[in-house]
């Protein structure tokens with residue numbers, strides 16, 4: 326048995342009960358170091374913990390797949406929700422196993438941000454740059470989303486110098502592509518843990534620096550009017 330779960334945004338209080346139960350009953354728990362640390366209090370002493378980083382993830386997931394084939398109950402833990410910026414890792418799990426695996430969603434950092442910033446999903450697009458491969462279509466999509474008057478919740482890319490696309494790079498890119506300098510931006514760091522919040526304009530964001538654990542909300546300049554019936558007084 327193998328199942329992938331979302332660990333939530335960092336505070337274990339946001340872990341679904343079903344996922345907590347699976348962890349308590351697991352023979353093997355696997356995931357990136359920081360993510361395994363989030364769920365550590367629920368891992369039984371008897372369970373084998375297989376931790377990994379970017380460099381050894383393929384080799385470590387091969388070991389997890391081996392345990393799964395040997396009949397162990399394996400739980401692979403993802404940061405936040407699997408379905409936002411987690412699919413490349415899911416693809417690696419499935420490649421190691423040789424078949425599709427079941428998933429249980431978790432609470433994403435994007436959901437916590439939506440809640441803190443009071444924006445609804447209906448009027449917001451979600452874009453991640455924290456992924457391998459060509460970022461160009463995602464960059465273009467972000468410009469279109471903002472031109473279309475929607476909010477954007479954006480996960481930046483904190484990797485090496487060459488690839489890094491952090492909030493200040495994103496702001497500079499958007500300014501170069503004609504998005505207004507006054508567009509309101511929020512950057513939240515370490516949501517549900519040691520939260521920090523920054524608010525300013527796109528132009529100001531280009532001058533700020535943030536940690537790797539940050540997520541951006543770029544608000545539309547023209548929020549939709551209410552579409553419910555007028556109040557009767």
Ligand SMILES: C[S@@+](CC[C@H](N)C(=O)[O-])C[C@H]1O[C@@H](n2cnc3c(N)ncnc32)[C@H](O)[C@@H]1O
Pocket residue numbers: 334335403404405406407408409410411432433434435455480481483513514515516517518537538539540
């Ligand atoms: C590979 S993505 C995974 C996102 C995750 N699947 C989710 O739903 O939140 C990792 C990035 O998400 C963002 N992130 C995840 N948790 C966060 C948190 N608690 N506060 C702020 N940003 C967070 C950071 O930009 C981090 O580098």
